[in-house]
Amino acid sequence: DAKTTQPPSMDCAEGRAANLPCNHSTISGNEYVYWYRQIHSQGPQYIIHGLKNNETNEMASLIITEDRKSSTLILPHATLRDTAVYYCIASRWGGSQGNLIFGKGTKLSVKP
Amino acid sequence: DGGITQSPKYLFRKEGQNVTLSCEQNLNHDAMYWYRQDPGQGLRLIYYSQIVNDFQKGDIAEGYSVSREKKESFPLTVTSAQKNPTAFYLCASSHRDSLATNEKLFFGSGTQLSVL
Numbered sequence: 001d002a003k004t005t006q007p008p009s010m011d012c013a014e015g016r017a018a019n020l021p022c023n024h025s026t027i028s029g030n031e032y033v034y035w036y037r038q039i040h041s042q043g044p045q046y047i048i049h050g051l052k053n054n055e056t057n058e059m060a061s062l063i064i065t066e067d068r069k070s071s072t073l074i075l076p077h078a079t080l081r082d083t084a085v086y087y088c089i090a091s092r093w094g095g096s097q098g099n100l101i102f103g104k105g106t107k108l109s110v111k112p
Numbered sequence: 113d114g115g116i117t118q119s120p121k122y123l124f125r126k127e128g129q130n131v132t133l134s135c136e137q138n139l140n141h142d143a144m145y146w147y148r149q150d151p152g153q154g155l156r157l158i159y160y161s162q163i164v165n166d167f168q169k170g171d172i173a174e175g176y177s178v179s180r181e182k183k184e185s186f187p188l189t190v191t192s193a194q195k196n197p198t199a200f201y202l203c204a205s206s207h208r209d210s211l212a213t214n215e216k217l218f219f220g221s222g223t224q225l226s227v228l
Contacts (some may be wrong), residue, residue, distance in 0.1 A: 034216070043116075043202050043219025068197070087154070100217065102147070102155035 001101050002027040002090035008106045012082075018075040020106050022088030025069040031092050033064060034100070035073045037084040044087065044102065049071065078110045115139065118203050118220035123199060124188065126228050133188045133223045135203035142208045144186035145217070148172060149200040158201075161186055162208065190225060198227050 001096040004092040005023040012018040024033065032051050036044040048055055048062045050071075055062045075082055116137045125131045137144065143162045147155040157170030161180040180186055187203075190197045193194025201224075204217040 041200075041222065041224075043204070043222050044217070045219070046216040049216070104152070104154050109126070 001092070002031055004088045004090050004101075004103065006086075006106045008104065009109070011109050011111060012075075013031040014080060014110055014112050015077055018078040018082065018108060018110070020073040020075075020086050020088075020108065022073070023069065023070045024088070027068050027090045028092070031090045032060065033060065033068075033071050034091060035060070036087045036089070036102070037082075038080075038087070038105070039084045045080040047086075048053050060099070067078045078108075080112065081109050082108065083110045084108060116203060116205055116218055116220035118201075120223060121221070123223055123225045124228050125225060128192045130189055130191050131197075131225065133190070133201055133203075133225070135186045135188065135220060136184055137186075137203075137205045137217060137218075138184060139205055139207070140183070141205035141218070142183070143206045144180070145204045145206075146170075146178065146186070146188045147175070147202040147204065149202060149222075155202060158188065172227050197225055202225050 002024050032049050034049040035047040038044040047059050050062045064071045085105040085107050087099050087102050091100050119134045132220050145160040146158040149155050156172050158176050159170055159178045161167035164183050167180050177189045200222050202222050203220045206215050206217050
């Protein structure tokens, strides 16, 4: 898996968009970018993943740069319940190889 | 509801004691995993299993053992050989996509293990 780099923490005002960056400059062509989040004392939750194109689902949007060396997770209207640690992972496999590397992630604090 | 159930939520271990953490899933997933998380840290893979009666060591398997006798169950035993067992333990499962294009992990709610 390619190494990813994320800021250790970010703040966001409630109701505003939260933009979480991730660098993965050594990502290979067959590696996907995955995002998970972990609310305190719970298991991580899958958010979204993508390969080249931008992706959107009911939770978030994923913007991947054209050279695929970085990406941004966007929570369009952050709520207090979005306060969590967000993990960016670059991996060829979704999980069957058991080799998803969950680093320290970004601790997002949504404030009223 | 389909999901992954871990029990107990909290567990205490005495010195020299083996303890077993339970993980059950009703998602019909083939693959199951155990991770360990220390405070303020990411997740580290202990063991994983891609099919019944087969499992592989992860990055930190020493002091741990697993079994996979049923598709739904993947219990983790923390043995007395694990000298620093205090951590948050997470079980996960995934459906094996033959193209590996749409796989994702589903996690349980975790077990906090502490040493008395």
